[in-house]
Amino acid sequence: MGETAEVLIIGAGASGAVAAKHLSEAGVRVVCLEQGRAVTSDEFYGDKPEWELMSQRLWHPNPNVRGLATDYPIDTSESDVNPLMFAGVGGSTLIYAAHWQRFMPSDLRVRTLDGVADDWPFTYQDLEPFYDFMDEEMGVSGLAGDPAYPPMTPPPLPPMPIGTIGRLAAKGMNDLGWHWWPAPQAIPSRAYRGRSQCVRRGTCMQGCPEQAKASTDLTHWPDAIANGAQLITGARVREITVNAAGLATGAIWIDRDGVEHHQKAEKVIVCANGVGTPRLLMLSGGDRFANGLGNSSGLVGRNLMMHPYAATVGYFDEPLDSWLGPAGQAIHSMQFYETDKSRGFVRGAKWNAMPTGGPLGMRSAYGGAPLEEAWGENLRRSTQKRFGHSFEWGIIAEDLPDPDNRVVLDDTLTDSDGIPSPKIIYRNSENTEKLIAFHLDRQKEAMEACGASSISTTTLMRDCGWHLMGTCRMGNDPETSVLDQWGTSHDVANLHVLDGSTFVTSSGFNPTATICAIALRSVLHMIETRAEQRTAS
């Protein structure tokens, strides 16, 4: 620990793991500080009867519900949506659904095409080879030829079955002449690189007990550690340190005994997610950077995007085995993904057809029904109607960047080490509300087309902030962005950010494939230009 790391990575989730593996492979001396711990697959409840009970607390995606010391509490009193995440080796990939979606070419050219938000500082074509590479590293299952995308390299594994719910949803889409495709997943349809074949337990979002799903504790960290990367868990960073020249020199972190340490480093990469990263930058910099480190633009923490999630559930008379996995999506649709201004809004959304889980099921996520509806004989009727007889069309709604949607430091709330917590200020825009209303109407048509006997909708699920993006956006202009196209701070030459904070726009897709592709692109660039970079040493 006394040694100076060539690269210090803060956060061992998706982007941190990709960075650690590839930097260490190139012979770079890497130290990673992770505030959480390593989790083993036998801790997950997916293969145990108590799965649903534990999913509502210990493995809940909302850190405020889990209340673990390794989490930091978040003030969400001024937010329409709760941010979701997990602190640990593998980060939120431990409990993500593993939808492995690329962005569309249009997603990176929103200003050019639709006159809103901004274009990204690179194109889909620039990113494509890194998507291909990540497909291999994660072991993606999918079917080549989806006409919603440009032609691309086929994924390394055949697709997962779409199951009874996928076929039912697909028939309805065919009747309407709408797009659907077997969904790409970072879930192996056959054993792959030391991971097991998926057995379809449908518990992906509470951790995979089979060691099948591609979480980066399995896909990247073993290689990184074998390459010599040093991973320190239980290490909560409270500040990135800076020298007189304005370069990052490392980070101060606190161990689980409350002892402070200083990890010296030549370069610092922050991979702490779209909430944790701006929080840490705002906590850093001291008097020299009064608004926070790397924040001359004033945009650190701003433009938070979280993909407000809405859904339509269809109920069917026939049995659908709708607790069977994968949990995330059987098929997807991009029928209404691209902008059609006649709809009265811009941008669109991906749909995902997904199972509805066990008997406790959606009671936790979609709760709040009046007493007489939730219990008594109505409980019987609703359980009989839903359990095993329903599926959900979900909407990943693109929310546009808005500087008023932001992460700030909370005045009073702290984590278990006394470090100020983040506060989220986030409201859905009128564009988003119109977008969701339109998509819900179309989903009702899709459910009717596939024969639903009844339909219910959720206009906004509060616990849906899986996708934390935009709070340290990339761009070519230091006045309107925090990072350059390689994730390097415009202000601090040896400070980098590689997580979802870097996103310029959110797209309507689950972001982990893009987070990983951007991290890989940036890290390989860092390795290529190693000799030219300014460092603190």
Add this chain to the structure above:
Amino acid sequence: MNTLTDNQRQTLGRIGDSLIPAALGMPSFTGAEAQGEMVDHVLALRPELLNDLRRALDGVAADEDAASATERLNREDPEALGAIGLVASSAYYLMPGVRAIMGYKGQEHRPASADEEHDYLRDNLLQAVVDRGPIYRDPGVE
């Protein structure tokens, strides 16, 4: 482990039956005998529910009608009623007899053959999507 007193367990049974009555071929909460060891099992896994649960149960008089008590708790102490509901429904749906009636084996181990041709390819379900052709926007040609 005695997580609840006899009185508390009796009250839990009464309120539990109000929330989960026998209907549509399914037993009630106590009819499934979920108020015994399974409730203790649930509370051992979720001990943070105990305070709200005990507060709720201790606040119900022995002669108070279960339906009225449920409505009152919902009005005056929804967190406490929430604890009763979660403990009761979790214990109930964990009972093997209940699962057997529902036809639910838990989250199943049901791997699919990755080598088998998918049904949507065999019966051409996907072909209409392929035939309609590309739907993406190419920024380079607009």
